[in-house]
Amino acid sequence: MNKRYWAILIVYIFMHLSSLVGIPILVGQGVNLYESFIYWSMGSFVVALLIILFLLIPERTERRLHPRLRKTTVSHAMKWAIIGVFLAFVAQFFAIFIETELLGIEPGSENTQEIIRMIEVLPIFAIIVAMVGPVLEEIVFRKIIFGALYKKFNFFLSALLSAVIFAVVHFDFTHILIYTAVGFVFSLLYVKTGRIIVPIIAHVAMNGYAVLVQVLLVDYLEDIQKELEQLQFILGGLLL
Template sequence: MRRLYSLLIILTFLAVQFALLPIGLVFAALDPTLEPNELVEKMIPYQIITFALGAIIVIVIGNLHKNKNRIELGKQSDPLLTTVWIIGGVVLAYLSQIVASLINISILGNPVESENTMEIVDMIFSSPFMVLVVVLFGPIIEEYVFRRAIFAEIFELFKANSRTQKVIAFLIAGLVSGLIFAVAHADFTHILVYLSMSYVFSFLYVMSGRLLVPIIVHILMNGIVVLIQTVFRDYLEQAAELQDQLNTILTTFFM
């Protein structure tokens, strides 16, 4: 029965992702002269409503079933330890993101900035209410889907009679859910970053026994990224210009 609820959560996620397609087709049919960016702006209010409904639905579905998974049936952290996991989780998430980004840029040669992130930031500038989707509704839906409905269900398929078995189950479940997480964001040049974040969120879920922990960490992570990319965007651009100038000077002297 629990798997049925997990399936419903995944179907809700898919419905949220594709709900805007018919709306976009209607707008395009009514006004064929619409530019792509104009079409995106017109659809933003519908996207906010869709994600808000999706978040409510997954929360309701997620709390309907009483047959909890092995993670949530285990020992759950108390309020104090939960707070520690949240704070430590943000630090751990940023450290893993930095390491993954360095490998992604220096070794794999992928671009610094994520196209997915830039597109989201542009939508926030077009409609500040998009912050609700990025910082609140999105993380709630994604954690119910990728941690509760996918990671936990795959984790359940493996025996966990020893520490080794638990680690193997975690690595496999984390890899599968992480790859799906990356594909869902349609940003394949930063798949390593998404995979690392998925492992961190899954780790926090397993260690705390509470889905609330990765949800709050995910919300805080997205909130900090949005804050940096919007409020401090000018400073980032100035820093990038200074870095380019410094690279030019160093190249001139050491070539």
């Protein structure tokens, strides 16, 4: 792994650790603890993304970035971007099915719910969740970590190891299977196209969908559910 990639990993790690210093500073300025965490997360994510994108600028002039990855045509990449969104949701569905039906794990993620609460406090945080976060994670976990593993091991082992690391970093161990499954799919999309933008699109689609359904459409969906319950009650009364 080249020095530029090591620098990116250091920036990513420092981004997370910086909250240990930044949050107390904001609290000292009179911002409450919860909002301090949100504000610092937003700022650190954006700054880290800008630095990482700057570090990746030299790659525009490099024709071959990985000995086993080759960029496909734009049309082929677009096709896999569409397929990838579908595959990611399918992988998530089967992982949830295994967790709930075979392992007896209750559906719903506390990690996700906490992120949703942050968005409710500061709606602009949705941009971090739906766009900035996925771009950062795909660069770090697919382009760098998976890419480094794929130079030494076969695809299956490289994708699995990088997906597990991706899952562990989210600190949602109850649903580690879900993160691993989608992470594996993202690695597949990267290998199929050689373009990191393809798994980024799939990742953005998944996060964006979660934000859309659980934040923006939650009231609308609740109204629909109430109407369906009322309709069921009416129809039940007519049939009795």
